[in-house]
Amino acid sequence: MDFTRRETLALTGAAALTFVLPFRANAAVDDAxxxxxxxxxxxxxxxxxxxxxIAENGNTVPISVSAPGATAIMILAAGNPTPGVATxxxxxxxxxxxASTRMRLAGTQDVIAIAKLADGSFARSSKTVKVTIGGCGG
Amino acid sequence: xxxxxxxxxKVPKSASAGEAIVIKTLISHPMESGQRKDSSGxxxxxxxxxxxxxxxxxxxxxxxxxxxxxxxNPYFEFEATVPEAGDxxxxxxxxxxxxxxxxxxxAV
Numbered sequence: 066m067d068f069t070r071r072e073t074l075a076l077t078g079a080a081a082l083t084f085v086l087p088f089r090a091n092a093a094v095d096d097a098x099x100x101x102x103x104x105x106x107x108x109x110x111x112x113x114x115x116x117x118x119i120a121e122n123g124n125t126v127p128i129s130v131s132a133p134g135a136t137a138i139m140i141l142a143a144g145n146p147t148p149g150v151a152t153x154x155x156x157x158x159x160x161x162x163x164a165s166t167r168m169r170l171a172g173t174q175d176v177i178a179i180a181k182l183a184d185g186s187f188a189r190s191s192k193t194v195k196v197t198i199g200g201c202g203g
Numbered sequence: 204x205x206x207x208x209x210x211x212x213k214v215p216k217s218a219s220a221g222e223a224i225v226i227k228t229l230i231s232h233p234m235e236s237g238q239r240k241d242s243s244g245x246x247x248x249x250x251x252x253x254x255x256x257x258x259x260x261x262x263x264x265x266x267x268x269x270x271x272x273x274x275x276n277p278y279f280e281f282e283a284t285v286p287e288a289g290d291x292x293x294x295x296x297x298x299x300x301x302x303x304x305x306x307x308x309x310a311v
Contacts (some may be wrong), residue, residue: 160223165275
């Protein structure tokens with residue numbers, strides 16, 4: 066079976082699309098981000114998200130976020146049935162705008178952190194976590 | 204609803220004024236996500252703690268809103284500034300309306 070160059074390109078393109086589409090189709094994530102930022106533009110610098118590259122157990126994935134000077138940080142799991150994870154609001158006595166917790170991940174996916182910085186702008190950071198056993202039961 | 208809920212908080216006994224201390228909190232809670240099904244296939248209703256706050260002498264340190272994606276026995280670690288001697292008040296708000304409290308005092 067011979068493929069011409071054109072056919073090969075078309076096939077690879079189609080295959081790539083099938084992988085990319087499920088993530089793009091997740092409108093709930095975009096909605097959650099828009100709710101948090103109020104539609105403002107989101108920059109890249111200013112928030113750091115620490116998560117393991119490979120998590121064996123999706124039921125407890127340790128993560129930590131820090132964003133110096135931020136007033137709030139929202140964490141989203143793009144591939145979970147409900148993408149919201151937690152929102153940290155820092156008060157005047159918070160010594161550093163950082164926190165750690167443990168979260169559930171349904172499968173291999175991107176974890177996103179969005180920080181609201183002191184000047185009202187927003188920063189975003191994301192990290193892909195590979196999950197061996199999903200954390201949603203069933 | 205949720206039985207056997209027990210908050211555990213780790214705060215240093217003393218600190219110098221203005222020092223940043225690390226606080227670790229853990230509360231035993233099933234954090235039922237609402238996604239799981241029981242043996243007969245019926246979904247188990249959601250039952251989580253949806254909010255956690257930490258205050259020092261009435262001033263807010265951190266206020267966390269939680270979603271079902273937070274693990275069983277929610278654990279948090281964060282840093283707080285201690286301007287004077289006083290009490291840290293920790294409050295967890297359950298979906299069923301229960302409120303769990305813990306306080307820890309710190310000397311300067």
